[in-house]
Amino acid sequence: MKGEKQLDTARDRVVESIAKNMSLYGVAPSIGMIYGTLYLSDEPMTLDHLKDELQMSKTSMSTGVRTLMDLTFIEKVWKKGERKDLFQFKDDWYQNFLDFFAGQLRKGSQLNLEAMAKSKEELENALQENLSNDEKERAKFYLERINYAMEYYEWLEKVVDLFESKEIFDVIEEREKAKI
Structure with missing residues (x-):
């Protein structure tokens, strides 16, 4: 029984940590x-199994699963003999990061x-x-700040290009992923 409690505690800690970080x-x-x-x-897992495991309403569970599917963090899978939808996580956190953050950074930089x-x-x-003279000085000040910001956003566009092309892995090695 002590071992089971230790396993549950370790598991719950990881789940809670992941949950907190999903705000990113x-x-x-x-x-x-x-x-x-x-x-x-x-x-x-099925929606029902998740609902029971997490003690959440079916509506909240359904909304959450749909959100995670939209983010492409989980996927629906098929299993012979199972009539309910099954869901599992997608095991490429690197791709999740690239897809999400590159997209967000690209949108933000282009808008700015x-x-x-x-x-x-x-x-x-x-x-x-x-x-x-005061208006000219203010306009020059604004231009100076805008030029600096534009340089930054142009640099950020290059960073996003590195993510989208996956050339970032030429700079920072992608760790070998174990089959999960």
């Missing part, structure tokens, strides 16, 4: 609990680059007009 992906800890549970399950390019053009045009 913009999901609630309860959804992270689903992912952590699937991660440490040696078999695919577009806004800054438009503002930069407006400020450059404003400097050609009859502005007071």
Whole structure:
């Protein structure tokens, strides 16, 4: 009995840690609990099994599973003789990271680059007009800050390119993944 309690404690600690860290992906800890549970399950699980394991409502469970599938962190699998949907985690955390964070970084950098390019053009045009010295200094200050930010977002675009092309693994080796 002592060994079983130790195993459960170790398992629960990992599931809870995964759940807390899922906020990085913009999901609630309860959804992270689903992912952590699937991660440490040696078999695919049904919604009912997950619901019983986590003591969550079927609605919450269904929403959580759908969210994890949308993030491509879990997948539906088929098992002969099983009529209910089965779910298991996808074992490529590297790809999960690349897909999610590269996409988020790309969206954010492109949005900011577009806004800054438009503002930069407006400020450059404003400097050609009859502005007071204070207005000119303020416009130059804004341009200086915008140029710095644009350099950063252009650099970030290159980082995202490294992720999407997987060239990042030429810089940082991808660890050998054991079959789980």
